[in-house]
Amino acid sequence: MGLNQLTSSELMRLGERIKSVLKLVLTELSPHVHSINSMTQFLSYHRSNSQRIFNAQKSTDGHQVLCALPGVKAFEEFIDKSKPYISTVTYEKLSKAHLLYAQAIACHATSHADLKRQLDAMHTKHAPSKSDNRAQVYYAAKSLLGFSVEHVCCSYILSVNQTNPNFLQEVAMISKLGISRTQEAAPFVQFYSHPHPSDFNKPALITHASRIIPNEFSMGIVERYSSSGLYDAYSSYSVSNSGMVFDDIPNNDTTDATFIFNNPDELVNPLTHSSQCTSTSISIKNPAKKLTLLVFVDKKINATSNVKVGCYHGNQKVDEGKLNAADMWTERLPDFPQLQVVSLESPQNYITEHPELAEKIGFLLNYSELDDTHFACYAMEVEFPIWSSTYRIYFEHSE
Secondary structure, eight states, X not given: OOOOHHHHHHHHHHHHHHHHHHHHHHHHHTTTOSSHHHHXXXXXXXXXXXXHHHHHHHOSSHHHHHHHSOOHHHHHHHHHHHGGGSOHHHHHHHHHHHHHHHHHHHHXXXXXXXXXXXXXXXXXXXXXXXXXXXXXXXXXXXXXXXXXXXXXXXXXXXXXXXXXXXXXXXXXXXXXXEEEEOTTSOOEEEEOOSOOOTTOOSOEEEOTTOOXXXXXXXXXXXXXXXXXXXXXXXXXXXXXXXXXXXXXXXXOSSEEEEEEEEEEEEEEOTXXXXXXXXXXXXXXXXXXXXXXXXXXXXXXXXXXXXXXXXXXXXXXXXXXXXXXGGGGGGTBOTTOOOOOOEEESSHHHHHHHOHHHHHHXXXXXXXXXXXXXXXXXXXEEEESOOTTEEEEEEEEEOO
């Protein structure tokens, strides 16, 4: 009979959850375990199953994780052998993941091998590729709207607000490169989620010498990463939908626009609050060719959280502190793009592989007066992100 779309999405999320827990386990087993050979020797665990564990935590999506994992009993053996070397919290997360894994196989397949066959069959029968489908949406929307963006690149830093520890300090750099619009198209508007400041006059001009004011919401244009004349092209703002409106820059076919937003009181601190979920997101308001989303999260928060990703309809606003990831499934797209999440021991690993981002990330950390070694970093890259959707990297917190 095969897997239906709902079951496929559930299995995708399960695989993502297991991958996240495995990464946490391997981090706690380090430095004793850093390769297949060292895991085999240190845990006295079968080599082929060690390889399966490593392959699973390196897989690019949840379905691949489930296919790469060892069987139910072999996975249980890995948990038992790891128990003396990992924290109680991590052990409980791993045991829960194993239980869900075993239940998924029992519900949807006759064995682990059968589940793998079903997942493989589901992926091989899809044509054209999801990337091709998203590209078609991009070109159609670009033609209809007369508006497009080459690359949307967002970096978020989540740290504890030092002056009000009940909240997180969220500093975000939103960079839109290659903005192109026809004369008939709607103007370029940069939206933001924070309530509009009553004393707002115009965005600040942010330079390399600018520094954050920790307990004050602010928004500004980063001069060195924006087209010359963007600051002067600022036209007005809309209080009702929280957006800054810009006129066209004379003699410019395309425009680059980079902003920094400082939100000191929008996200509650999960270390002191009963919040179940902390979410970072970007809404694709205009057709875009590429999306890069980076999230730097304080390692203390990261240690007690599971990272997840998703693509959702629109941009659903939820009262802060009440966001529950389990409730968001109603808005999750049934055929969402394959989203790759990369957990990094050091943000510098990703920066080295993407030199075009290095300077901007350095600028943001310098502006925020923060040290990158205090953060874990997660990255998402999507070709042709779906227009009028919202992409999220979010964190489910342990109770």
